[in-house]
Amino acid sequence: MTCNNDKIMMMTRTEELEQRLNRLVKFGGIISTETHLPKLLELITDQVKHMLNGDRCTVFLLDNQTNELWSTIAQGMDNTEIRIPYGKGIAGHVAETGEITNIKNTYADNRFNNELDKLTGYKTKTILAVPLTNINGKIIGVFEVINKKTTYFDKDDEGILMLMGSLASSAIENAQLYENLSKSQLETIYRLAVTAEYRDQQDTAIHLRHISEYSGIIAEGMNLPEKEIEDIKYASPLHDIGKVGIADAILLKPGKLTAEEFKEMKKHTLYGSKILSNAESHLLQIACKIAAFHHEKFNGKGYPDSLKGEKIPLYARIVSVADVFDALCMPRVYKPEWSPQKAFNYIKEESGKSFDPEVVEAFLKKETEILKVHDTMDGRTTIIPGMHKPHKTPHRNSV
Numbered sequence: 001m002t003c004n005n006d007k008i009m010m011m012t013r014t015e016e017l018e019q020r021l022n023r024l025v026k027f028g029g030i031i032s033t034e035t036h037l038p039k040l041l042e043l044i045t046d047q048v049k050h051m052l053n054g055d056r057c058t059v060f061l062l063d064n065q066t067n068e069l070w071s072t073i074a075q076g077m078d079n080t081e082i083r084i085p086y087g088k089g090i091a092g093h094v095a096e097t098g099e100i101t102n103i104k105n106t107y108a109d110n111r112f113n114n115e116l117d118k119l120t121g122y123k124t125k126t127i128l129a130v131p132l133t134n135i136n137g138k139i140i141g142v143f144e145v146i147n148k149k150t151t152y153f154d155k156d157d158e159g160i161l162m163l164m165g166s167l168a169s170s171a172i173e174n175a176q177l178y179e180n181l182s183k184s185q186l187e188t189i190y191r192l193a194v195t196a197e198y199r200d201q202q203d204t205a206i207h208l209r210h211i212s213e214y215s216g217i218i219a220e221g222m223n224l225p226e227k228e229i230e231d232i233k234y235a236s237p238l239h240d241i242g243k244v245g246i247a248d249a250i251l252l253k254p255g256k257l258t259a260e261e262f263k264e265m266k267k268h269t270l271y272g273s274k275i276l277s278n279a280e281s282h283l284l285q286i287a288c289k290i291a292a293f294h295h296e297k298f299n300g301k302g303y304p305d306s307l308k309g310e311k312i313p314l315y316a317r318i319v320s321v322a323d324v325f326d327a328l329c330m331p332r333v334y335k336p337e338w339s340p341q342k343a344f345n346y347i348k349e350e351s352g353k354s355f356d357p358e359v360v361e362a363f364l365k366k367e368t369e370i371l372k373v374h375d376t377m378d379g380r381t382t383i384i385p386g387m388h389k390p391h392k393t394p395h396r397n398s399v
């Protein structure tokens with residue numbers, strides 16, 4: 001008998017529960033930072049298998065459009081998408097009834113659908129399946145853990161899988177929102193952001209990308225969680241989207257604005273928050289706060305609401321520094337560009353006045369990285385973080 005076994009034998013039930021609880025907490029932490037859906041599902045299945053001593057784990061997600069449950073399964077080297085109609089098979093049954101289902105002999109259960117086994121050549125013997133429900137109680141999918149390595153799944157396993165399911169659900173929903181957004185909506189929204197701004201400067205894509213990168217670097221310097229860094233990188237390019245509502249005569253005026261004109265200009269924060277309000281997506285809700293409050297000042301002398309200090313959402317306090325630094329370093333119809341050094345000094349001077357000192361501290365700490373972004377004027381830059389325009393092929397270029 002190995003030492004390890006001894007330890008397990010001697011572990012009291014309380015200790016065992018405590019260990020499982022610790023693992024669950026860790027599981028919650030690990031999955032909450034992953035926003036890429038395929039990676040997230042892989043993480044979840046690995047953890048569930050490990051925790052419940054199962055041979056396989058499958059996460060089925062409900063496709064509302066077709067009323068099917070889909071999943072990807074590994075088949076040799078490839079991943080194959082499989083789809084089960086709602087109500088069919090064990091997974092479909094669980095999705096329909098919302099009931100946890102623990103099957104000790106699948107082939108004796110008439111709900112079991114062995115087509116998948118036929119396809120994969122795998123023999124499913126035991127299945128523990130739980131519904132995945134979101135915070136509103138709506139079923140978004142089904143978790144299955146298959147073939148317990150010893151005997152079959154017990155009551156404890158049921159409880160744990162339910163808990164893991166509830167932790168996983170919110171992470172999955174979040175990742176789905178990102179996925180839906182990044183595919184179509186995000187494109188449309190960013191295009192709108194460019195439309196809003198292209199009127200008052202050239203190279204809007206570069207400018208918006210810089211703000212996104214600066215904001216991300218500052219958030220990193222403040223040690224925000226990975227997920228929040230990602231959020232601010234995606235949401236910050238939308239900060240001035242409300243400028244679509246500002247007349248050309250004001251936005252493009254090649255000189256100082258009158259008090260009346262500036263009063264009008266300030267409304268871009270209100271227009272922006274209106275455009276982005278009532279969005280369902282988590283990301284757009286953040287973008288909404290940024291659009292509304294990126295011109296608030298730490299000392300309460302900003303607009304539109306004269307919010308002070310921590311009353312200003314943190315994301316907006318960060319974007320405020322990124323936005324002003326970028327505006328100073330860019331030529332505007334109303335001012336020439338500043339050197340980055342002059343802009344750095346200005347940000348430092350405004351610490352505690354315009355800006356949150358902690359944000360400024362993080363910004364200054366990251367000077368090297370900020371300057372690197374400042375010096376990047378790559379023509380292939382797009383606004384969407386992580387994305388580049390394709391290289392032009394030489395033969396097309398040489399007309």
Ligand code: C2E
Nearest residue numbers: 250251252253254255256257265295323324327328334335
């Ligand atoms: P923006 O050009 O993107 O500037 C964003 C912010 O950067 C400004 O917010 C301001 O805080 C800072 N900033 C930009 N240039 C300078 C500068 O030369 N000196 C200093 N100290 N800070 C600067 P603000 O002031 O609330 O302006 C919001 C927007 O209103 C600006 O966005 C710009 O589109 C417009 N705007 C402001 N002043 C003028 C102006 O005199 N003429 C024109 N045509 N537009 C203006």
Ligand code: SIN
Nearest residue numbers: 089090091112113124
């Ligand atoms: C079923 O859910 O009935 C079949 C799918 C599986 O074997 O995991």
Ligand code: SIN
Nearest residue numbers: 255256257262334335
């Ligand atoms: C402002 O008008 O308050 C900022 C822009 C500038 O300094 O010209």
Ligand code: FE
Nearest residue numbers: 239240294295
């Ligand atoms: Fe603005």
